[in-house]
Amino acid sequence: MRLSQSLIPTLKETPAEAQIASHRLMLRAGLVRQMASGIYAWLPAGLRVLNKISAIVREEQAAAGAQELLMPTIQSADLWRESGRYEAYGKEMLRITDRHERDLLYGPTNEEMITSIMRESVKSYRELPQNLYHIQWKFRDEVRPRFGVLRGREFLMKDGYGFDLDYAGALLTYKKMMLAYMRTFQRIGITAIPMRADTGQIGGDLSHEFHILAPTGESGVFYDATFEAGDPAAAADVETFYEQMTTIYAATDEKHDLAAWEKIPDERRREGRGIEVGQIFYFGKKYSESMNFTVTGHDGTKIFPEMGSYGIGVSRLAGAIIEARHDEAGIIWPDAIAPFRAAILNLRQGDAATDKICNELHEKLGADCLYDDREERAGAKFAEADLMGHPWQIIAGPRGAANGQVELKRRATGERLELSVADALAKVMS
Template identity: 70%
Template structure:
């Protein structure tokens, strides 16, 4: 993408409504624009980040046997009345009535709909387990939307739902999902700590939140300091083996970590005082096991091994895809702007032409750009070099390919690593090999 022709409207000044770093930087870097309270339009660069996060989430869901579906945003109220949640959910649910006086709602979550879809198709325990997921927009009518996409009303979410024939099988699925989440966040370049959490309106008796530790987080957290450096994925885990999953889960949960709603002073006192940590966290994922709560309420059964009708055991598993954009920025920024992890950055690199209009510089930049036009942003504007550098740092591209008259004549490019500030003078081939990892 050529910056002179792109829709990347950066801002020099910080908008007055932005209270935290991620909101400020998302507006200034041209990722989003607000259209209504708590509702945002995603501009080209922001949409690229959303898609990169979504793709990593998909790959890790697929790796544990998840199957992608796409459910509608509008749901018939009758489904929620069958489960008993229509009146219980509260004013966060946006209720709608169509021209035929039928009650609908803009889905805040999809337990009821997926349970109904499952019940229409699956008849026997032989067809289990099933893990179905989608990445879809949700709406919750927050009383006080704030902090940009961190606490918006409309948000993009991955929600998955599992169906198993027994408690033991459901717990295995829960543990596979926990492993998938840890792999997902590792690939996204952030450290999200799993913590025992409250189940909230979804219900259930087994629940973990995944939180990125940050002072701007809304959740109070208590955790063992060992979790700050522990490599949860250092040992291979066989997802088809219950014993391997049990060992992984036992090792992970042997360290104290809980949100303030589930904090237990007795257990906390057993953590060595030097390792006790208290702080704030940003919730980016939440997994639940809730057994037969929905299948029983909605009268969904399958034939068990002895042909007796059995209500399948369920779990649900959410990742806030749009919230993750803000959370990653909260964890990865400095005074100059965003510092994107390579895996989610809208572009792998920006090419900065220090003398647009100079034939040698222009030709050199075109050579670089032609190597990966879908992955590079080419700053071909006639602006001053200082403005180009400031925008490059603000937008957070992992690499900056800097081309000036002297370097272009010598066939050299200055390569800057955004995260560390390291600089290298390299040939075209050397620079491209480093940026494109080839």
């Protein structure tokens, strides 16, 4: 993609309303624009980040046996009355009345709707277990939206729902989802620590939050450094992995156990701030019983399926990653989710040799690179490339181009190499 033809409206000045790094940098790098309080338009570069995160989520959910569907954002209030949550949920729920005076709502979550779908579709124990998910926009009417996309009112979320015949099956689904989530975060390029959590509005008695470390995190976190050496991709089996994850100490300040903390050797204790980017819940028969969803068991008796729900904040992740990975110059994206894997910086637009090299690089790198072909001074191009956080910058100027060489910069480390065009391509594409 050529920058001269792209909608990437970067800003030199920091908007006054932006209080934290991710908000400032998302606005300055042209990823989002605020349309109303807590509501953002995702511009082309920002949408590329959401799509890349979503693609990794989908691949890991498929590997864990989950099926994707898509439920509507607008829900009937009657479903929520069945579960008893319509009045209890509070003012965060945006309630709507249509022209026929029917009560509707803009869904903050989908436990009721997925239970209704399953109630109409699944009748026998032979059809369980089922694990379903979607990636969908939600709305929660936060009393004080702040911190950009970290606490907005509209947000993109992956929410999944497991249905099992008994507690053992539901617990196995829970364990599979914990492993799938850890692999998802690992592939994205971040360390997320699972911490025992309250279940809140969802209900139930077993839940873990996944936190990534960032100085501006809303929660204090305490954890054993053993987590930092973990490798979810190398897990031998889901049972062993779950036991390891739940026996290593990790807690937010709300759940912090000082006695357990003091048993950890001093050199392994870690404290900091965390941003929640996902949460998993087991809540048993809470919704199947309240909404009268049963299946026929082996012996003909009626069984209320055991349920759990599994969420990842896709749009929240984008902001949280920036909070964890930035410097004074701008964003430092992980390779897997950067809007563009590489930026090509043409330092002498109109120079035949430089233009030729840049066009060749642009053609071979394809849609995952951004070619800065603007008539702009070199310093401005360097500053915008650092601001946008491209993992690689391929810098081409007349001196190097005359020898068939370019300069390759790694954004995360600042390392610079003089390489041939072929070697630079190989390093970027590897």
